[in-house]
Amino acid sequence: MQAGKPILYSYFRSSCSWRVRIALALKGIDYETIPVNLIKDQGQQLAIIEFLEETRPTPRLLPKDPKKRAQVRMISDTIASGIQPLQNLSVLKQVGQENQLAWAQKVIHTGFNALEQILRNTAGKYCVGDEVSMADLCLVPQVANAERFKVDLTPYPTISRINKTLLALEAFQVSHPCRQPDTPPELRA
Amino acid sequence: MQAGKPILYSYFRSSCSWRVRIALALKGIDYETIPVNLIKDQGQQLAIIEFLEETRPTPRLLPKDPKKRAQVRMISDTIASGIQPLQNLSVLKQVGQENQLAWAQKVIHTGFNALEQILRNTAGKYCVGDEVSMADLCLVPQVANAERFKVDLTPYPTISRINKTLLALEAFQVSHPCRQPDTPPELRA
Numbered sequence: 001m002q003a004g005k006p007i008l009y010s011y012f013r014s015s016c017s018w019r020v021r022i023a024l025a026l027k028g029i030d031y032e033t034i035p036v037n038l039i040k041d042q043g044q045q046l047a048i049i050e051f052l053e054e055t056r057p058t059p060r061l062l063p064k065d066p067k068k069r070a071q072v073r074m075i076s077d078t079i080a081s082g083i084q085p086l087q088n089l090s091v092l093k094q095v096g097q098e099n100q101l102a103w104a105q106k107v108i109h110t111g112f113n114a115l116e117q118i119l120r121n122t123a124g125k126y127c128v129g130d131e132v133s134m135a136d137l138c139l140v141p142q143v144a145n146a147e148r149f150k151v152d153l154t155p156y157p158t159i160s161r162i163n164k165t166l167l168a169l170e171a172f173q174v175s176h177p178c179r180q181p182d183t184p185p186e187l188r189a
Numbered sequence: 190m191q192a193g194k195p196i197l198y199s200y201f202r203s204s205c206s207w208r209v210r211i212a213l214a215l216k217g218i219d220y221e222t223i224p225v226n227l228i229k230d231q232g233q234q235l236a237i238i239e240f241l242e243e244t245r246p247t248p249r250l251l252p253k254d255p256k257k258r259a260q261v262r263m264i265s266d267t268i269a270s271g272i273q274p275l276q277n278l279s280v281l282k283q284v285g286q287e288n289q290l291a292w293a294q295k296v297i298h299t300g301f302n303a304l305e306q307i308l309r310n311t312a313g314k315y316c317v318g319d320e321v322s323m324a325d326l327c328l329v330p331q332v333a334n335a336e337r338f339k340v341d342l343t344p345y346p347t348i349s350r351i352n353k354t355l356l357a358l359e360a361f362q363v364s365h366p367c368r369q370p371d372t373p374p375e376l377r378a
Contacts, residue, residue, distance in 0.1 A: 046270070047262035054255045066243045073236035077269070081235070085274040090299075094292070103283070110279075 006031045012180035012187075015084055015141030021175030022137045023049045027056045035182030046080050049134055061134045068129065071122045075135035078118065079142045083111035087145060104149040112146070112156050119158040126162055132169070140166050144177070195220045201369035201376075204273055204330030210364030211326045212238045216245045224371030235269050238323055250323045257318065260311045264324035267307065268331045272300035276334060293338040301335070301345050308347040315351055321358070329355050333366070 008024065010017040010033050024031055029052070053061050062069045085091070086107040092100045122128045127135035143163040146153065153160050166172050173179070178189040197213065199206040199222050213220055218241070242250050251258045274280070275296040281289045311317045316324035332352040335342060342349050355361050362368070367378040 047259050047266050050262050051255060051259040054258065066240060069243065070236050070240040073239050077236050080266070081270040081274050085270050086280060091275060094295075106283075 007034055008032070009034050009036045010180065010182070011036055012177045012183040015145050016080075018141040018144075018175055018177060019046075019080075019137045020048050020052075021180075022140070022171050023052050023061060023134075025171035025175050026059060026061065026132065027052060029056060033181050035180075046076060046134075049137065053134075059132075061132070061137065063128060063131065063133060071118075071128045072133045072135045075115065075118060075122065075127050076138045078111065078115055079135075079138040082114070083108060083142060084145070086111075087149065101149060104145075105151050108142075108146050108149060108151050112151070112153075112159060116156045116158055119162065123158055123162060125165060132166070132171075136162070136166050139163060140172055196223055197221070198223050198225045199369065199371070200225055201366045201372040204334050205269075207330040207333075207364055207366060208235075208269075208326045209237050209241075210369075211329070211360050212241050212250060212323075214360035214364050215248060215250065215321065216241060218245060222370050224369075235265060235323075238326065242323075248321075250321070250326065252317060252320065252322060260307075260317045261322045261324045264304070264307060264311065264316050265327045267300065267304055268327040271303070272297060272331060273334070275300075276338070290338060293334075294340050297331075297335050297338060297340050301340070301342075301348060305345045305347055308351065312347055312351060314354060321355070321360075325351070325355050328352060329361055 006024075006029065008017070008020060008031050010021065012035070049061065062072055087104040092104065095103045119127060124130040126132050127139055139159070140163055143153070143159060176189075177183060178187055195213075195218065197206070197209060197220050199210065201224070238250065251261055276293040281293065284292045308316060313319040315321050316328055328348070329352055332342070332348060365378075366372060367376055
């Protein structure tokens with residue numbers, strides 16, 4: 001490992017790790033992955049992204065305009081504080097085996113209803129206008145979670161369209177859970 | 190209402206509203222309060238604080254140093270994504286009346302254990318060093334939630350000490366849930 005190369009403690013399936021992997025790929029930052037099976041705190045990944053943005057500003061993940069930056073953060077926070085924490089593994093364990101799927105579907109539907117409305121006002125090609133932003137880094141991993149929990153995405157055409165557009169980009173592909181060092185063979189693609 | 194005066198849609202008891210009220214008080218921004226009884230999305234309040242920071246930079250709520258900024262955001266996200274969403278009203282409703290207190294206490298204890306460790310490394314007088322930051326705006330309302338849920342705070346001496354120091358500041362007092370336009374008379378102080 002070369003000196004100064006950043007280390008990402010990552011879990012292939014974690015939507016929070018994936019957000020950071022996309023940011024690293026977009027900014028062209030080479031890093032070592034150390035796989036960990038336990039994600040201790042979900043929130044800290046947005047702090048990493050903001051840190052990357054401040055120390056490696058190109059390409060920018062936050063728009064220059066303060067109002068658009070607020071829109072990006074509002075969308076990111078809606079996902080990172082409003083949806084993801086309510087359907088993560090530790091909560092689902094507490095909810096109990098037989099209620100997990102219904103619980104996860106409900107919190108994702110509630111969140112996606114709000115998100116779809118927001119995106120109708122902010123989206124261009126991506127979540128906010130036509131530039132990839134932190135909001136997009138949060139969207140794609142959350143849609144993947146929704147698919148794992150078999151959420152019907154037909155009520156969310158804007159979410160679905162943006163997700164599809166983003167998944168065509170290289171940074172979202174190399175960072176995908178199916179292509180990580182700790183991805184089990186049966187889940188590789 | 191004078192033109193251009195910002196409006197805060199606020200609920201006296203919401204820890205998320207309180208975070209923003211502290212930021213407004215610290216920055217000396219005059220605003221109208223429109224009380225709402227339903228907090229639709231918990232996360233968006235950090236987006237508001239970041240917007241205030243960018244458009245009204247004085248006094249700063251994020252340190253200048255990128256590493257310290259990351260610490261502030263890590264602490265803020267630990268609370269805003271890792272603790273608060275798991276004990277908010279809509280989740281507690283789903284958990285059911287008889288399990289609410291135990292659930293809330295468990296998620297707060299789990300979060301405060303992590304937070305106490307982080308603060309031992311970052312705190313000075315406040316959460317990160319000796320300047321009030323966004324992290325402090327998140328801490329005080331979360332400690333108030335812990336007290337409402339009768340969480341024993343003796344295992345968290347750093348959290349308790351910082352909380353007490355912050356509550357002595359004017360901005361934290363004028364923004365307190367017991368002094369809002371929609372505070373019911375029996376909860377006023």
